[in-house]
Amino acid sequence: MIAGAGVLVLLPLAMGVVAYFLIRWKTLAALCAIATAIVVGVGVLVLPFGQPVDVGGEAQLALGESVSILGRELVLEAGDRIGIAFLFISAAVLFTLAWRFGSQRLLFPVGLGLLSLLTAALLIQPRIYAALLVEIAAVISVLVLQHEGQSPTRGGVRFLAFSLLALPGLLVTHWLLERYAFTPNETALLDTATALWALSFAFLLGVIPFHSWVPAITSDGMPLGGICVRTIWNGAIWFLLLDFLETYPWLSDHPSFGPLLLTIGLVMVIVGGVLAVAQRRLGRLIGYAALIDTGCALMALSMNSKLGVTLVFLSLLVRPLGLILMASGLSGAWARSHDDSLDALQGRGWPAPWSTAAFVVGGLSIAGWPLGAGFVWRWAHLRALASYDPRSTLFPLLAGAAVMIGVWRGVSVLFQRPRTPDGRLEPFSISSEDWLTATIVAGAIVACIFIGLFPQTIGPIATHLAESYTFFVP
Amino acid sequence: MPTLGELLAEVSFLAAMPAVIGVFVTAGILVVSREWRLNVLTLTLQVFFIVLLLTRVIRLEVAAVKGLIGWMICMVIYVTERRASEPLRAAAARETPSPRRRRQILSARASFNLLAALLVSVAAYTAALRIPLPEVPADITLAVYGLVALGLLLIGLSERPMQVGIGVLTFLSGFDLFYVALEPSLAVAALLGALSFSVALVTSYLRTVEVAAIAHGDAQ
Numbered sequence: 179m180i181a182g183a184g185v186l187v188l189l190p191l192a193m194g195v196v197a198y199f200l201i202r203w204k205t206l207a208a209l210c211a212i213a214t215a216i217v218v219g220v221g222v223l224v225l226p227f228g229q230p231v232d233v234g235g236e237a238q239l240a241l242g243e244s245v246s247i248l249g250r251e252l253v254l255e256a257g258d259r260i261g262i263a264f265l266f267i268s269a270a271v272l273f274t275l276a277w278r279f280g281s282q283r284l285l286f287p288v289g290l291g292l293l294s295l296l297t298a299a300l301l302i303q304p305r306i307y308a309a310l311l312v313e314i315a316a317v318i319s320v321l322v323l324q325h326e327g328q329s330p331t332r333g334g335v336r337f338l339a340f341s342l343l344a345l346p347g348l349l350v351t352h353w354l355l356e357r358y359a360f361t362p363n364e365t366a367l368l369d370t371a372t373a374l375w376a377l378s379f380a381f382l383l384g385v386i387p388f389h390s391w392v393p394a395i396t397s398d399g400m401p402l403g404g405i406c407v408r409t410i411w412n413g414a415i416w417f418l419l420l421d422f423l424e425t426y427p428w429l430s431d432h433p434s435f436g437p438l439l440l441t442i443g444l445v446m447v448i449v450g451g452v453l454a455v456a457q458r459r460l461g462r463l464i465g466y467a468a469l470i471d472t473g474c475a476l477m478a479l480s481m482n483s484k485l486g487v488t489l490v491f492l493s494l495l496v497r498p499l500g501l502i503l504m505a506s507g508l509s510g511a512w513a514r515s516h517d518d519s520l521d522a523l524q525g526r527g528w529p530a531p532w533s534t535a536a537f538v539v540g541g542l543s544i545a546g547w548p549l550g551a552g553f554v555w556r557w558a559h560l561r562a563l564a565s566y567d568p569r570s571t572l573f574p575l576l577a578g579a580a581v582m583i584g585v586w587r588g589v590s591v592l593f594q595r596p597r598t599p600d601g602r603l604e605p606f607s608i609s610s611e612d613w614l615t616a617t618i619v620a621g622a623i624v625a626c627i628f629i630g631l632f633p634q635t636i637g638p639i640a641t642h643l644a645e646s647y648t649f650f651v652p
Numbered sequence: 653m654p655t656l657g658e659l660l661a662e663v664s665f666l667a668a669m670p671a672v673i674g675v676f677v678t679a680g681i682l683v684v685s686r687e688w689r690l691n692v693l694t695l696t697l698q699v700f701f702i703v704l705l706l707t708r709v710i711r712l713e714v715a716a717v718k719g720l721i722g723w724m725i726c727m728v729i730y731v732t733e734r735r736a737s738e739p740l741r742a743a744a745a746r747e748t749p750s751p752r753r754r755r756q757i758l759s760a761r762a763s764f765n766l767l768a769a770l771l772v773s774v775a776a777y778t779a780a781l782r783i784p785l786p787e788v789p790a791d792i793t794l795a796v797y798g799l800v801a802l803g804l805l806l807i808g809l810s811e812r813p814m815q816v817g818i819g820v821l822t823f824l825s826g827f828d829l830f831y832v833a834l835e836p837s838l839a840v841a842a843l844l845g846a847l848s849f850s851v852a853l854v855t856s857y858l859r860t861v862e863v864a865a866i867a868h869g870d871a872q
Contacts, residue, residue, distance in 0.1 A: 248839055306835070310843040317850045321857060329865040330813045330858040338854065339807045342820050345847075346800075346827045353834045 179230060182241035183252040186222065186262060187298045190214055194290030201283050208277035211286035212270055215293065219266030222259050252301040257646030260639060261417050262297055268409050268498040269293055275502055275622065276402045278615040279509035279533075285322045285403055289410070292319055296414040305425055308418055309348035312382075315414070316341035319407050323399035333394030333404065340381050340391050347378030355426045372432050375422065382415045383472055385442055386449050393453075393465030397518055401461055401505035408468050409498040416475075416494055420487070423649045430482055430649045439480035444570055446473025451577030454584050460511075460537070461518040463584040464504050467544040470577045471497055471552070474559055477574070481566050482650045489562060491640035492555040499626050500543030500552045506619065507537025510611070511592060520591045527592030529610045532619040534592050539623045541585030543630070545578040551629035554636060660707060660716060667704040672795045674701035676773055679802035679822055683769040683809065684762050688733040695818065696726045702799075702825050705792055709833045714841060718828070721845040725821065725852040729814070732856040739867040768805055776801040787833040799826025813862060817855025824848055 193214040200207040222241070225231055230238035244253040254262075269289055276285050292315050299311035316337070323334035354371040358364065379385070384392040395404035423430050447470050454466035471493060478489035508518060510533020515522040527534040542549055546556025556578065563571045595603045611619075629636055654662075666674075678698035685691055699722030706715035758766070776797035785793045803823030807816050828844055 248842075250839060307839065307843065310840070310847060314843070314847050314850055317847065317854050320854045324858065324861055328861070330862045332811055334858065335811055335813055335816050338851070339816055339820060342824065342847075342851070343804075345824070346831070349831055349835070 179243060180233065180237055180239045181243035181245035181252075182222075182225070182239060183243065183254040183301050184245035184247075185239065186218060186254065186301070187252060187294050189218060189294075190266075190290045190297070191294035194287045194294065197290055198287035201287065204283055205277065207283065207286040208273060211273045211290055212277070214290060215266045215270035215273060218293075219263045219270060222254075222266070223263045227256050227259065250307060251303045252298065253303050254301055257643070258300055260643050262300060264495060265293060265296060265410055265413055268413065268502075269406075271498065271622065272402065272406055272409065272502050274618055275506040275536075276406075276509075278618050279402060279506050279513070282322055282324065282326060282400045282403055284324075285400075285406060288318060288321050289406055292406070292410060296410065299414060300417055300421075305418075305421060306349065306352045308421070309345065309352070312411075312414060312418060313342060313345050315411060316407075319403075319411055322403035322406055323395050324403075325400055331394070331398040333391055333396070333398040336391035336394055337407065340384070340388055343388075344378040344381035347374040347381075351375045351378065351422075355428065358428065368428055368432065371426075372429055372434070375429055376438060379415070379419055380442070383412070383419075383476075384469060385472075385476075386445050386469075389446075389469055392469050393457075393462040396465040396468075396505065396508075397459050397461030401464065401508045401512065401518070402502070404461070404465070405498075405501045405505040408465075409501055412472075413494055413498070416490065420490070420647055420649075424647050427649045436480045436482050439476050440567065440570070443473045443476035443478075443480060444573060446470065446476065447573045447577045451573070451580035454577070455580040457584055458520045459518045460508050460520070460523065460584075460588050463581070463588065464501065464508065464544075467504070467541070467581045467584075468497075468501055470574075470581060471544060471546075473577075474546075474556065474574050477563065477570065478559055481562065484644055484650060485562055487647050487650060488640050488644040489555060489559050491643040492558060492637065495636050495640055496543070496551040496555050496629060499622070499629070500540045500550060503536045503540030503619075503622055503626060504544060505540070506622070507533045507535070507540060509533070510536070510615075520588065523588070524591050524594050525596035527589065528595070532611050532616045534589060535623060536619050537592075538585060538589055539626050541581065541588075543626050545581035545585065546574070547578060547582060549627055549630050551626045551636075553630050554633040558633075660703065660712060660719075663704065664707060666701075667707055669791055671701040671704040672791050672798070674698075675705070675795045676798045676802075679799055679806075680766075680769045680773065682818055682822060683802055683806050684765045686762075686815075688729075688737070688814075691818065692726055692730045692733065695729065695821075696723060698822070698825070699723055699726065702795075702829060705795055705829060706832060709788060709792065709829075710836055710841075714832075714836075714838065718841065718845065721849060722825070725848060728849075728852045728856055729818075732859050733814070736859060736863040739863055743867050765809060768809070769802060772801045772805045773798060785830055788830055792829060792833075796826050796830045799823065799829065813855050813858035817851060817858075820851050820855075821848060824851070 193210060197207045197210045200210055225241045227242045230240040233239045242254060244251050273286060273289060295311050295315040299308040302308055320334040320338050323331055351371045351374045354367045358367040381388050395407055450466045450470035450473060454463055457463040475490050475493040478486045510530040511523050511526040512518055514526045539550060543552035546552045560571055560574060597603055675698060678694045681694045682691055699719055703715050703719035706718055780794040780797045785796060799822055803819050803826060806819030806822060810816060
């Protein structure tokens with residue numbers, strides 16, 4: 179009997195090694211990574227959980243079967259399936275677009291290694307090991323942020339430092355809360371644990387003032403590499419955060435839990451909006467758009483209700499598509515200018531119309547405007563916020579508008595026809611994007627708009643995910 | 653021939669205040685110096701002092717394994733810097749010679765870093781007196797605060813991959829010294845070792861990329 183939990187961890191790891199040896203042939207490495215992510219992502223959803231399945235010969239695969247590695251249990255629970263499928267399917271979309279947009283070759287093997295580590299982090303019992311696995315994944319993901327043949331990016335170095343600063347807090351919080359469980363009268367333990375927990379996740383989520391790595395990884399590094407961190411690694415961080423709250427309900431019962439998260443979320447939304455509108459680098463704009471979206475998700479979590487958790491999952495489900503599209507669009511334009519500043523990108527939209535379209539639709543989605551997939555969650559968020567804290571409703575709206583101003587400014591520059599030295603307009607250049615790139619981008623754009631128009635396709639998944647968590651105040 | 657454990661047992665008389673002073677001095681040198689040979693040697697010594705302190709909170713064998721991981725990290729950094737020195741020397745030779753400057757014993761950057769290291773060490777000492785850590789003796793608390801604070805300072809003072817990497821490793825060593833007392837599990841020790849080793853590998857990769865860019869004239 180083959181244990182499903184073991185396959186979920188070892189298959190991407192093994193295929194990551196294969197992809198590494200195929201790295202010289204980018205298409206093969208990419209197809210290997212895409213196929214693995216799709217097979218695991220779809221397999222974990224469609225295979226029956228309770229009964230074994232024949233996988234050839236006499237071998238049988240039991241998805242729900244746990245496995246022990248070095249004395250630690252890897253346990254796949256029914257509620258984890260959608261979360262893991264989300265990570266793998268997001269990665270498949272990312273790998274597909276990265277294949278067409280000339281990103282770092284290491285993205286494919288390292289991305290698969292990242293998926294293996296993050297899956298192990300979500301499955302391992304006890305949870306203390308999850309923090310260590312997530313940190314190892316963070317360190318390894320620095321490799322995908324680096325441009326080939328260029329100086330080390332500030333984003334990668336900052337991300338390395340900030341993500342590791344979170345480790346002591348996560349591990350010590352676990353120890354403090356274990357002690358608090360035996361001595362509930364010692365409330366100082368809970369206060370310290372809450373403070374450490376908040377500080378650690380502030381580092382991991384890039385909460386202001388620990389946010390300097392967020393815009394840097396998408397601007398200084400490879401845009402799609404930065405988005406790999408911001409969607410796949412960050413998605414796992416959200417699951418880890420919710421698992422912490424579920425395992426230690428005292429954290430969400432703490433009187434400062436709701437107000438603290440609401441304040442942090444509001445600050446992220448306001449500061450992110452102000453900085454997004456002032457950006458002259460499109461990579462940084464993507465980073466600040468992601469920061470605003472994370473701030474909105476923290477505001478949703480501050481509601482400490484089932485609705486709030488459902489909104490968090492809705493944000494997690496739709497955010498990758500918008501960010502991946504935006505980063506793909508920027509990568510397409512970046513490939514022609516090797517710079518993400520507005521001055522360097524002037525007129526780069528003409529030879530890359532599909533990249534520009536991806537940037538616009540991704541921007542619409544991440545700003546939470548109608549038609550984009552992000553509208554589904556931001557609209558629901560605004561409606562929930564209106565009844566929870568009406569005063570704060572205006573800020574996410576304004577921040578979304580700020581992101582759209584940045585996107586609009588970017589598009590106007592991308593389509594500004596550059597002038598020759600003697601002042602005449604340069605002739606139009608023909609699109610240099612091949613049909614396969616155009617088809618893949620068109621498919622991703624259609625998927626993004628489809629989710630925006632038919633939210634009922636994704637809403638029940640978020641509700642189902644939220645049902646696994648019971649930590650909130652009923 | 654004596655085993656590593658026996659060797660560590662023979663120098664166990666150092667495993668108190670002398671080791672704490674050694675930790676502070678080595679971390680201070682790492683903050684001030686940019687000379688890679690001195691830094692690798694200092695890091696090797698720092699691992700030795702940390703292992704001595706670890707022997708008081710965990711089993712000798714586990715401390716020795718942690719020491720081996722630390723020294724392997726030093727080896728990785730040494731090999732990286734050794735290979736980097738050749739293209740850097742060639743790139744420096746290509747540059748037009750700058751006008752002769754008076755040679756200083758301590759540069760302005762190094763003097764600033766020294767002052768910052770002294771201030772941070774005083775802050776770490778005060779913190780160790782005011783906020784004692786649970787489950788560890790007072791002198792180890794002081795070493796933990798010193799390593800964490802000076803590691804953070806090293807991270808904050810530079811954006812060069814090697815300096816940040818060594819800063820992160822110093823920070824992690826300080827935390828490890830404290831955390832082994834709370835959670836003596838071998839699996840946690842192994843994962844913390846794997847984490848430190850992956851930091852060293854990524855740092856070396858970034859340093860190699862940096863040197864390649866300098867050699868091609870893209871940087872500096």
